[in-house]
Amino acid sequence: MKLGFDIDDTLIDLRQHAFHLYNQKLGQNIGVDVFEAIPTLEIHEAFGMTREEGGAMWANLRDEIYYTSCPPFPHAVEMLNELVEAGHEVYYITARPKNHCGRTLEWLLKNGFPVADGHFYCGMDDKEKVHIIKELELDYYFDDKPAVLETLSDLALQVYVRDRSYNRHLKLPRITSWEQLKDEMNKGDIPKSE
Structure with missing residues (x-):
């Protein structure tokens, strides 16, 4: 996946x-x-x-x-490492400004996130994320921003919203914690990689 x-x-x-x-x-x-x-x-x-x-x-x-000391959400690093270890492909798609891409990648690696070569996309506008997501033919995508999530309705993938106070109006499946994703994988809601 x-x-x-x-x-x-x-x-x-x-x-x-x-x-x-x-x-x-x-x-x-x-x-x-x-x-x-x-x-x-x-x-x-x-x-x-x-x-x-x-x-x-x-x-x-x-x-x-x-x-500086911005923390990952609890279990985010562990969950993504488990996904990679289970054979899934993990991609990062961030709209951070282009001049922050190199340092952002370094920060991810330093903080234990698994980043494979060619799986880090940075420096696009929020509205441009849809093109990358489409080109990658993702099976699942996770984001918090309504402006991004609303552009994905025509794509053939499962979209999840990372629950935040400003996106509660969205009628999409929610991730309230990264342990929840692990539970959904264990239940079979997200298939294991073949």
């Missing part, structure tokens, strides 16, 4: 990591409960910032957000 994964907020908890950095940099102590209730992908409003101020803050902190 060929499985594709977005990285940010699908495999790693990037927004919450950024939320903690914003608290630190702004000298605030806004609770995680506020974070978990944010109905949008962007986090700036929780800090009383305009879209422009939030965009500038994200841009200024991008390296720190991407490459």
Whole structure:
């Protein structure tokens, strides 16, 4: 089987990591409960910032957000390694800016994610992901962004949404934890590689 994964907020908890950095940099102590209730992908409003101020803050902190201590979601690394060990092909498809592709790949490898040669795609616009997913002829794809997931409805693959506060309106199968994917594979909902 060929499985594709977005990285940010699908495999790693990037927004919450950024939320903690914003608290630190702004000298605030806004609770995680506020974070978990944010109905949008962007986090700036929780800090009383305009879209422009939030965009500038994200841009200024991008390296720190991407490459410091951002944690993978629990069991994400183990699950992807198990998929590869079981004979599945794992692909990473991220819309991170092109100038971050090399460092992102290094970060994935450093953090134990299995990345085979030619299985890492980076630097495209969210709307362009659909072309890569189609060309790869994936069987399964996992992402968090509604704007991406909504472009995949015409493709012959199983799409899963990584459950987040801003995508609860989507009527797609959900992954709430990476242990859940393991359970679904064990039940046979996702076939083992032949």
